[in-house]
Amino acid sequence: MPHNVDEGAEETAERLEREAHDAIAGFSLDDAVRLVREALAIREASQGDGHPDLIWTLSLWIEALGRKHRPETALEAAGLGERRLALRRTALASAPDELAYSLRELMALYTFEYDVLDTGRIDELQRELDALPAARHERDA
Amino acid sequence: MAGELLIQVIDMGRFRAIRPALNELDAARVLGSESLSLLREAAASPLVRRHRPGLAGLLRRILRHPELELRVFLAPTQVDGLIEGLVHALCFENGGEFSLVTPVGPSWVVLDIELAVLGDLDWFQAIFLDPNPKACRLAYPRAGEGCYGVLSRDDVARVASELRPLLDDPIPTEITAGLKALAEHSHLPVLTLTQAVRKTAEGFARLAAKGLSREELTLAHTSLL
Numbered sequence: 001m002p003h004n005v006d007e008g009a010e011e012t013a014e015r016l017e018r019e020a021h022d023a024i025a026g027f028s029l030d031d032a033v034r035l036v037r038e039a040l041a042i043r044e045a046s047q048g049d050g051h052p053d054l055i056w057t058l059s060l061w062i063e064a065l066g067r068k069h070r071p072e073t074a075l076e077a078a079g080l081g082e083r084r085l086a087l088r089r090t091a092l093a094s095a096p097d098e099l100a101y102s103l104r105e106l107m108a109l110y111t112f113e114y115d116v117l118d119t120g121r122i123d124e125l126q127r128e129l130d131a132l133p134a135a136r137h138e139r140d141a
Numbered sequence: 142m143a144g145e146l147l148i149q150v151i152d153m154g155r156f157r158a159i160r161p162a163l164n165e166l167d168a169a170r171v172l173g174s175e176s177l178s179l180l181r182e183a184a185a186s187p188l189v190r191r192h193r194p195g196l197a198g199l200l201r202r203i204l205r206h207p208e209l210e211l212r213v214f215l216a217p218t219q220v221d222g223l224i225e226g227l228v229h230a231l232c233f234e235n236g237g238e239f240s241l242v243t244p245v246g247p248s249w250v251v252l253d254i255e256l257a258v259l260g261d262l263d264w265f266q267a268i269f270l271d272p273n274p275k276a277c278r279l280a281y282p283r284a285g286e287g288c289y290g291v292l293s294r295d296d297v298a299r300v301a302s303e304l305r306p307l308l309d310d311p312i313p314t315e316i317t318a319g320l321k322a323l324a325e326h327s328h329l330p331v332l333t334l335t336q337a338v339r340k341t342a343e344g345f346a347r348l349a350a351k352g353l354s355r356e357e358l359t360l361a362h363t364s365l366l
Contacts, residue, residue, distance in 0.1 A: 021217055022283075056169065056212035063217055091213045095206050098214045105216070 009046035013039040013057070020060050024067060032064040052091040058084040062109065074112040081109040096132050103129045145241070145365040146252040146269060150234040150348055151291065154357030156279070159231055163281045166227075169212035169220050177207055183227055188236045196226035225282040233361070234351070241365075245344030248351075251365070254327065254334070255341045258319040264303045268296050269362055279361060289361040294353070297360055301349035307342035 016039035023032035040057045047053055058080050065077040088102045107125050110117045162176040172180070183189050184200040199219060203211065211220060229237030239249035252259060259265045269290070271277070279289040292300070306313045312320075312335065320338065324331045352360045 024217070025221075052210070052213055056217070059212070059216045088213065092209070095209060095214070098202070098206060098209070101202070101214065 009042050010053075013042040013046075013053075016042070017057060017060055020064065024060065024064050027067065029064050029068050033061065036061045036064060050087065050090070052087060055084055055087050055091065058087070066109075071112050071115070071117070074109070075117055078106070078109040078117060081106045100129060100132050103132075144256075145244075146256055146362055147239055147365055148250045148252070148345065148348060148360055148362045149237060149239065150248050150351050150358055151279075151289075151361040152232050152234070152357050153291070153359055156228065156232045159227070160280065163224055163227070166211070166220060166224050167281070167283065169215065169217075170210045172203070172207065172211070177204070179227075179231075180204055183230055186230065189226075189230050192236065192238075193226055193230060195222065196230065199223050199226075221282065221287075225287050228279075228281050245340055248348070250341060250344045250348055252341060252345075254323070254329075255338050257323050257326075258316060258334070258338055259341075261319050262303070262315070264299060268292060268300065287363065289363045292352070292360045292362070294356075294359060297349055297352040300360070301346060301353060304342050304346045304349065307338065308346060312339075 016035045020032045020035035020039065023029070023035060036057055040054065040061065043051065043054050043057055062077045062080050062084065065073040065080070085102055085106050088099065092098045092102065103125050107122050107129075110122050110125075116122055159179055162172075162179045165172055165176045180200050180203060184197060184204060189197050189200070199215070199222070202214070203223075206214070215223075234248040238246070239251060240246060241251055244251040244253060260270060271290070277291050277293070279291050282288060307316060311317075316338065320331050320334050323329075324334055327334070348360060352358050
């Protein structure tokens with residue numbers, strides 16, 4: 001995949017992501033969100049907004065928001081999950097079984113405790129999941 | 142329950158051997174052939190297959206797609222869980238098994254109320270309650286609640302030696318004083334507390350002896366938050 005990669009920027013983003021990862025583990029969630037937001041901006045500028053490296057950055061952001069455990073952050077996490085899924089559709093083109101896991105993860109992001117945040121979207125994701133050969137195979141096994 | 146101290150036996154020789162693979166997993170990129178071999182070994186181990194279904198599932202997913210970067214299809218918590226599971230399964234005695242219900246087991250000791258007594262002892266404070274734990278921290282698991290402190294062999298020898306008086310009769314005066322104070326505070330009989338501390342000390346001494354039985358072994362400890 002050709003990309004105009006700025007090595008210095010990538011290293012900075014990696015460092016920020018590592019710091020965010022540690023901040024999530026230490027429940028410094030506002031710090032984690034700040035760090036990961038910065039890392040994402042750097043990656044978007046240096047690698048482009050379709051680069052698969054953005055998936056990890058988004059995953060960190062989603063985890064930080066998930067640990068805040070509030071309905072509004074859950075919805076924000078689901079929005080980021082949509083973007084992550086779009087990137088994963090390309091990165092996991094050769095691995096439909098893994099795409100199935102990603103669809104389920106996004107469905108989980110649209111659920112906060114016992115509330116479904118977007119029923120229509122969950123139905124769409126479920127239909128897509130049902131149509132995946134990997135999911136059908138899992139169900140039949 | 143919270144704040145208990147879990148002490149277990151770890152094989153540091155094994156940990157050092159798998160450390161490069163743990164570094165690779167932590168980077169969450171494409172894994173090299175040696176790391177993949179390690180994952181295959183873990184996936185094939187009866188302990189993982191029977192007792193760690195979550196870890197076994199992650200290993201299956203990774204081994205099904207060795208060409209993919211881990212960061213593309215796994216979340217950071219899954220990578221952390223994978224690393225923690227591998228360290229437990231491959232480096233800790235009995236796969237890192239422990240129980241809060243059975244605080245003294247064949248390869249673990251959980252210090253709960255006993256901490257109130259042992260925590261007052263200078264040697265215990267110096268070894269287990271170091272305010273600068275980074276100096277002797279196990280490199281993995283790196284994140285969060287699963288961090289472990291690791292004892293040097295000198296520390297394990299000191300634990301074994303310092304525990305000896307607790308196994309004899311009469312119990313040392315400083316311990317008796319601590320037990321009396323704890324009995325007043327907790328409204329538990331001194332005899333009950335004495336028996337709990339004695340039983341813990343016996344299990345702890347067995348672990349220390351095991352830790353000293355081979356050069357590569359030592360004791361690791363973590364706080365159960």
